Amino acid sequence: MENKNCEARYKKGMNVLKQINNNAIEDLFNELEDVTAELGKFVVEFPYSEIYTREGLDLKTRELATVAALTSMGNAKSQLQNHINAALNVDNSPSEIIEVIMQMSAYAGFPASIKGIMAAKKYLKKRITSYKTKIKNN
């Protein structure tokens, strides 16, 4: 019966992941499986199945909060990029994401914030065409 229920938790988490960032979890399993798929299973079953599905905070805000955390911690570029992509997938605008990353300069310093913007370019450049501030050239 435990396995049956574990499967339920796993599916519940995968449903969230399919909504917010399907490629990232597939990449994670591909990268992990030579060593241990268990860690990927925990990622699906704990944060996505049990945290992100909780009431009280929508997915849009949850992903912005994760972008804030990973930007300020400043040492997980690839994970930050996945969550920037996820944040876009749950209807955050590029500017909302950029504002969160810029704001982190006050709490974690400019290097953290600059690295966050550099990381953000991977997914933001695809989505923004005219989102360019002109300040420098003015």
Place this chain on the structure above:
Amino acid sequence: MENKNCEARYKKGMNVLKQINNNAIEDLFNELEDVTAELGKFVVEFPYSEIYTREGLDLKTRELATVAALTSMGNAKSQLQNHINAALNVDNSPSEIIEVIMQMSAYAGFPASIKGIMAAKKYLKKRITSYKTKIKNN
């Protein structure tokens, strides 16, 4: 002319602070002034005057992002408490704040998240009376 404009930036930041957390900035100046008020001035003029007033992200979400950052960095309890208070002052519900802090367990570990909840009690306990999860006793 520089002083005049500095005053404008300072007032602009103080207007934000009066809206979101007036006591905190007064406490900060009281604590800093024996040593240096300059740092308090920078806090008013840079993050509050130049970041928090930017379009693209509302104050409610900005404060949640800061709660996420300070919870995950895990070493600034007093500042985290101020921003939990500020987050409440700009219309975040207790449960939105708790959800952000709990979510950080996935990105910064359980100790960061537990310390965040402990810090949150200072302001949350005043506002919640019936907000008690019953899970443990069920």
Place this chain on the structure above:
Amino acid sequence: MENKNCEARYKKGMNVLKQINNNAIEDLFNELEDVTAELGKFVVEFPYSEIYTREGLDLKTRELATVAALTSMGNAKSQLQNHINAALNVDNSPSEIIEVIMQMSAYAGFPASIKGIMAAKKYLKKRITSYKTKIKNN
């Protein structure tokens, strides 16, 4: 059926906790319950029920690894103390714990290591009577 299984996971984790540090989890629930008991439930169900029960590493070594991590991260004194107590409860000697904390000076710096030893005194002083190095006075 989900609740039934959740209960199984919860009991499995509580069994580990009773073995290694019963007081700590009780204290945690007491401290959390005004705000949210959910976080305590996650602590029981994820690390203790799903990680600490895994084969491949005994509880004695798991607790030493956690002491190493919390000493080097250096910002969770209370949690470090709980895990020093837990490490003692699963048959680590005081000197094994002290050696791990001292070793962290090479990887996280002396302040982290010194803070770790200071934190360790809470539980170590009760257990060691003659464990005093005489180097200084020689």
Place this chain on the structure above:
Amino acid sequence: MENKNCEARYKKGMNVLKQINNNAIEDLFNELEDVTAELGKFVVEFPYSEIYTREGLDLKTRELATVAALTSMGNAKSQLQNHINAALNVDNSPSEIIEVIMQMSAYAGFPASIKGIMAAKKYLKKRITSYKTKIKNN
């Protein structure tokens, strides 16, 4: 009038940057501009215009302090390299910079210090020809 004054702050910061590390700020704007030049503007206007121009500490010592900070935080290699270059540009000798980075081993651990020396090679190798310790081969 605000724009006029902002320009004054911007120019004041750029004057400092031209003195200590002109290439770095140009690179930063080039890298940021697809996403947001605002962050670069804040870097010019806050740390360089308002901090580095303050009396009480010379630029030479300020850059060494920044090298100490970025080495010990250990997660911003590119920014550390820019500040090692800047430190050289404001008359720090290679050995002063190396000493600061080595000293960090005591406060942030050997990995932070080793990574700092590795990062330093980008700019130090150009400037030192005979600065090689012979200890190993003795």
Place this chain on the structure above:
Amino acid sequence: MENKNCEARYKKGMNVLKQINNNAIEDLFNELEDVTAELGKFVVEFPYSEIYTREGLDLKTRELATVAALTSMGNAKSQLQNHINAALNVDNSPSEIIEVIMQMSAYAGFPASIKGIMAAKKYLKKRITSYKTKIKNN
């Protein structure tokens, strides 16, 4: 007499390093020597000569503790890889190392743990042929 004794400390540390990770210290000296070999000398003489040779904790457990620390600190991939290799060299099994890295998800978050597993692949893939969890495909 000091040099003579320093040499004794150096040799004592090198003896430990030859046992646990000879290549890593050679690589370190090769990388450091253009700038400063002194830092490498300190690595040999302090952690390896004075810490790792202490009684009270065996080399096998010491290396696991270091893997725990570097995984949770999350910003020294190359050093973590060296210590994963060293951990294998002093008789830790791949699964013991993987368990420690996975366990860190609870104390430092999933990104730290995922990065740790990614780093571990460099040395673990050579040693494990059939160590693949099948959970995902079941």
Place this chain on the structure above:
Amino acid sequence: MENKNCEARYKKGMNVLKQINNNAIEDLFNELEDVTAELGKFVVEFPYSEIYTREGLDLKTRELATVAALTSMGNAKSQLQNHINAALNVDNSPSEIIEVIMQMSAYAGFPASIKGIMAAKKYLKKRITSYKTKIKNN
């Protein structure tokens, strides 16, 4: 012969400590000795005997660099206070120390910098009587 030489290293480090912060090392030994004096011995023999005595950087600048590091790492208040005291003892002025701490806001965020100033008050208040910025009241 080893002991004799160890003593030499110990005395060499103690000579530095007597010059820069005698009380701090005495306090450290008093606090450590119930558990392990070994860690205190390492502090004397490695950073103070082998790092701080190196040519290439004077004690005044070394202590400022350590203040920068501990402020930016932000999790060792007591050690930061000891090094602020030491920095004053080797002829740094209060304003040089304050400037370093304020500058860290740009690299580690405002909370780190504010906590640094709060920590600095312990020793700075004794030494400054008229060092009060008047900005706030102007």
